[in-house]
Structures are given as C-alpha cells and as structure tokens.
Amino acid sequence: MKILSIIGSPHGEKGNTGKLIGEVLKGAESEGAECETIVLKGDSIKPCLGCDLCHKNGRCHLKDDFEPIKEKVLAADGIILASPNYIFHVSGQLKVFIDRCSSLIHCMALEGKYGASVVTSGGGDEWPIVQYLNHFLMVSGATPVDGVWATMGTSEPDTQVPEENREQAYSLGRTLVNAWKEKRRFAMVEKVQEEHRKRMQELINWYKEEWTYEYAFWKERG
C-alpha cells in the first residue's frame, strides 16, 4: 500500500502534528506500507481563485505545487490528512489545499482509496476538525477508516506525543493498511457518498455545457 500524508503545518514533521502522524506511519509501515509525506508550510500552494477552470478542463491553471501534489494523491492507495487546530479549524495551509481539490470532489476521484485524519491542538476541540477532514475524504470518494487526535500544548522541540495517543496513532496506521487490504466497507461512508454522488450528478448535468471535463468524467463512468 502506498500512503501519501499531507501535513498542513509550518512546523512540518518536527511539529506536534508531525510527531503524531509519525506514530501513525510507524503502524502503517509495520503492516508493509510505503509512506511519503508532504508538508504544506504555506508558501507552495496559492488560494483558489474561483474561476471554475478545473471543472472545465480538469486542471488548475495556477502555477504552483498543487498539480504535482494532486498527481501524487491520485497515485496513492491511502491518504492521511493532518493539521493543527488553528482557531477551531484546519490550518489555512491545509484549507487552501482542500479548496483547490474542488474538481476531485465533483468527480469523487479518490474512489477506491482509503484514508485517515490526524489533528493536534494546544488545548482541545480536535474532534470536529477530524470529522471535517474525514468528510472531505468521503466526498472525494475515499473511505476514511478513523482519526487520531491529541492535545499537546504549544509546538516545542521537546514536546512528546502522550503515551495513550501514541498507541492510538500506531493502531490507526495498522487499521488503515488492513482496511485497504481487506477492501473494508463502512455503511455510514457509503450513505454519505451515495447522497453526494446524486448531488454531484445533478450539479454536473446542470452545468454540462460549461464543465465539459467533469461531464465527460461522469459519462465515462456510466
């Protein structure tokens, strides 16, 4: 299994979120996964301009790291999204990336992939952010298996992942790989995806003259 992790934190792999995701990856590697990590520090992806060109031709015209990262996402079997809690939400770094994925969501292009979410905070409120990230994975077509989160205070070089969260993270990594191996299905994920699929088909049918790439994509899928 090839797993691509995306960390939306300026502290990268050495920050709190990076340390927690590191434990997830140890668990995944123990089950034989190959892991690659991309760090979004905030200077490599520009915000979406809302021009709809990606819906029309399947690519964004902005010149930055988004398209190469998108290709890596499409080539992976598993996606892990990781963010610190920035004012009760994902970091701006990760949100900018997510906004640029609009066409992936319209096409549910991550179908067949599995995923998980990782969130850290200074003082709490991680769960709604984990849910948000897993919802993004679901509407993109992927199957999130679960998430892990930890309250870790400020980002300091000597901050440690609490023991309990370390075990949860390791176990999540193993679960992700095993769910992918067994092609595990989750009724709740399928329900959300079924509703989203109907909504996207109506939307894209409505815009079929303009959003030719997305219309052709759905047509090809029958």
Ligand SMILES: Cc1cc2nc3c(=O)[nH]c(=O)nc-3n(C[C@H](O)[C@H](O)[C@H](O)COP(=O)(O)O)c2cc1C
């Ligand atoms: C801009 C900013 C906003 C933050 N907002 C919150 C918050 O709303 N609630 C909270 O508990 N922690 C908040 N924090 C703390 C971080 O979520 C926390 O230190 C996190 O573990 C840092 O992860 P990192 O080292 O991977 O960047 C904030 C930190 C920053 C820099």
